[in-house]
Amino acid sequence: MKARTKPGSRGVCEPQRTPAWAVVLATAAALLATGCTKEPGVPKVQKFSETREVMGTLATITAVCGKGVDVPRAFDRAFSVLDSVEALMSAHREDTEIARVNAAAGGTPVPVSPWTVAVVESALAACKLSGGAFDVTVGPLVELWKASARAETLPSPEAIDRALALVGPSGVEIAAGPGGARVGLKRMGMRIDLGGIAKGFAIDRAVEALQAEGVEAGIVEVGGDLRCFGRIPRALIGAKATLPVRTRRLRKPRAGGSGFFPGLRRTKGVRLEDLTRWPIGLQSPFEDEGLLGKIRLGDQAVATSGHYRRFVEIGGHRFSHIIDPRSGQPVGHPASVSVLASSALIADALATALTVLGSEAGLAMVDTLEGIEALIVEGDPQRPTILKSSGFPPLEPLGASDGRSRDP
Ligand code: AMP
Ligand code: MG
Numbered sequence: 001m002k003a004r005t006k007p008g009s010r011g012v013c014e015p016q017r018t019p020a021w022a023v024v025l026a027t028a029a030a031l032l033a034t035g036c037t038k039e040p041g042v043p044k045v046q047k048f049s050e051t052r053e054v055m056g057t058l059a060t061i062t063a064v065c066g067k068g069v070d071v072p073r074a075f076d077r078a079f080s081v082l083d084s085v086e087a088l089m090s091a092h093r094e095d096t097e098i099a100r101v102n103a104a105a106g107g108t109p110v111p112v113s114p115w116t117v118a119v120v121e122s123a124l125a126a127c128k129l130s131g132g133a134f135d136v137t138v139g140p141l142v143e144l145w146k147a148s149a150r151a152e153t154l155p156s157p158e159a160i161d162r163a164l165a166l167v168g169p170s171g172v173e174i175a176a177g178p179g180g181a182r183v184g185l186k187r188m189g190m191r192i193d194l195g196g197i198a199k200g201f202a203i204d205r206a207v208e209a210l211q212a213e214g215v216e217a218g219i220v221e222v223g224g225d226l227r228c229f230g231r232i233p234r235a236l237i238g239a240k241a242t243l244p245v246r247t248r249r250l251r252k253p254r255a256g257g258s259g260f261f262p263g264l265r266r267t268k269g270v271r272l273e274d275l276t277r278w279p280i281g282l283q284s285p286f287e288d289e290g291l292l293g294k295i296r297l298g299d300q301a302v303a304t305s306g307h308y309r310r311f312v313e314i315g316g317h318r319f320s321h322i323i324d325p326r327s328g329q330p331v332g333h334p335a336s337v338s339v340l341a342s343s344a345l346i347a348d349a350l351a352t353a354l355t356v357l358g359s360e361a362g363l364a365m366v367d368t369l370e371g372i373e374a375l376i377v378e379g380d381p382q383r384p385t386i387l388k389s390s391g392f393p394p395l396e397p398l399g400a401s402d403g404r405s406r407d408p
Contacts, residue, residue: 043067044269047236050075054082055199056092057223063210064217064232066272072264074213078206082222085202088116091139091193101183102139102191109175109184117174117181119194119201119345126197126349127169130365134353135325139191140166142323145330149312149319160328166190167325196322200303200348203227207344219278220344225351227301227344231275236267282395285336286381293395297340303347305355306336306377322355331356333378339366340373340392350374359387 048071049062061078065071090096097112104110112120123136140163148155155163166189173184185192199222206220207227217230277296284290285306295302311318312330319330337354341347350372354362359376366374366389373392379385386395 042271042273045233045236045272046269047232047267048075048264049266050079050264052079054079055086055090055202055222059220059222061206061210061221062219063215064230064236065215069214074210074215075264077213078209078220081206081209082202085115085198085205088113089119089194089198089201091191091195097183098192098194101185105185105190106188107184109173109182111177111180112183114181115201115205117183119198120172120174120183120192122201122345123194123197123349124169124172126346126353129369130350130353130357132169132325133356134196134349135167135169136192136194136197137167137169137171137185137190138323138325139193140189141325141328142193142195142321143191144328145312145319145321145323149314152314154314164325164328167328196305196352197345197349199223199225200301200344200346203301203344203348224283225301225303225344225348226280227347228278228280228297229299231298232278233270233272234274234276235270237276237279279396281398282338282375283336284384285377286384291398292375292377292386293397295340295393295395297393300340300342301344301347302338302340303344303351304336304338305351306334320355322352324356331358334359334376335379335384336377337362338375342371346372363387363389 043066045064045066047062047064049060051058051060053059059079059082061075063069063071063074065074087093087095088097091098091102093099097110097116100110101112120136123134126134127136141160144155144159144163166187171186171190172192173182173186175182175184183192203220203222203225204227206222207218207229210218210220211229217232219226219228277298279294280297280302281291281294282302283304284292305322306320311320313319320332322331323329324331334355337351339347339351339354341350350366351374354366354374354376357365359378362376363374366372373389375389375392375395376387377384378387388395
C-alpha cells in the first residue's frame with residue numbers, strides 16, 4: 001500500500017524524489033544551454049548574412065554560428081578589415097599608402113604598413129610565377145587605357161611604348177628598416193596597381209577576423225571573389241538558399257535607394273549536423289544572370305577574372321581592364337577565368353594572371369601547381385567553350401531555385 005502524502009509534503013521514510021516541476025525546469029535549462037530541441041548535446045546554429053558596399057563593390061559575409069558568438073561584432077570586424085585594406089592599398093584614392101608610393105616614384109621609398117608590404121611582396125612572387133603576366137607595375141598602362149577611353153580614342157603606339165618603359169617588377173624597391181618596411185619605385189611615372197590582388201588579400205584577412213571572433217564556418221565574398229571556411233548544415237541550404245553566394249559582381253543598388261541592404265539577416269536555427277560543403281554558383285561570362293553550374297567548396301577560395309566584369313569602351317569596342325604587360329594591350333581572351341586555391345590572395349592573383357596567359361599556357365601553369373585549379377570560358381555566347389584543369393571539381397547542374405536568392 002502506498003503511503004498517502006499531502007501535496008507538497010513527503011513521508012519521512014520515502015526516498016528523496018525530485019519534484020516534477022524541477023525536472024521540467026532543469027530539462028528546459030539544459031535544452032536552452034545547448035540550443036537543442038531533441039537530442040541534448042547537438043547545438044543549434046543559424047546562418048547569418050549581410051551585404052555592404054565596400055572596396056568599390058558589394059561584399060557579402062555569411063556565417064554559421066551558434067550561441068556564444070557576438071555576431072554583429074564579428075561582422076563589423078570583418079567588414080572593417082575590408083575597409084582597412086581599401087584605405088591602405090587603393091590606387092584610386094589619394095590618401096592611401098600605395099598612392100603615396102606612386103606619388104614618390106623616382107624618389108625616396110615610402111614607409112608602409114606590414115599589410116601593404118606583404119601584398120606587394122606576394123604580387124612580386126605572383127609576377128615571377130606567371131612569367132611576368134601578372135605585374136602590379138602595370139599601372140601606367142591601366143591609366144593610359146582609361147584616359148584613352150575618356151578621350152574616346154585609341155592610345156598611340158608611342159604612348160603605349162612610353163608606358164611600357166615604366167612597367168616591370170625590377171623597378172620596385174622594398175627596404176626593411178628599423179621603423180618598418182618602405183616601398184619605392186625607381187623611375188618617375190611608375191605606378192603600382194594592386195587591383196588584381198588586394199581584394200583577395202582583404203578576403204583572407206576578413207576570414208581570419210571572423211574566425212578570431214569564434215565563427216567556425218562562413219563565406220567572405222567581395223565583388224564575386226570569395227573564400228569559404230568550415231562546413232554548413234545541409235538543412236541551411238534550403239529551397240531559397242541553395243546558393244549562398246555566386247561568383248559575380250552584383251549590380252549596385254540605385255543611388256538613394258533605401259532598404260536594399262537590410263542589415264544582418266538570419267535563418268531559423270537548425271541543428272549542427274549533416275554538415276556539407278558550400279555550394280557556389282559560377283557566373284556565366286555571357287549572361288548577366290546566368291550561371292554555368294555550381295561547385296562545392298570546403299576551405300577554399302575562388303576568384304574570377306574576365307573582361308565581362310570590367311572594361312573600358314572606345315569607339316563602341318570593349319577593351320578589358322586587364323592589360324598584358326608584355327604588349328601593353330588589353331587582353332582579348334578568354335571571356336572568364338575562375339581559379340580555386342587555398343587562399344583568396346592566390347586565387348585572385350592567378351585568375352588575373354591566367355587571363356593574360358590565355359587558356360593553353362594558363363592551364364599548363366596550373367597543372368604544375370599543387371592545390372590550384374582553374375576553369376576557363378572561351379568563345380562567344382553562341383558557342384561557349386569550357387576548359388578545366390584536371391582537378392577542378394565537377395560542375396553540377398543547377399536546381400530549380402538555384403541562383404534566385406542570395407539569402408535565406
Ligand atoms: P581582377 O579583376 O582581379 O582580374 O583585377 C583586374 C585589375 O588588376 C585591373 O583593374 C587592374 O587594376 C589590375 N591589372 C590589370 N592588368 C594587370 C596585370 N597584367 N597584372 C596585374 N594586375 C593587373
Ligand atoms: Mg585578380
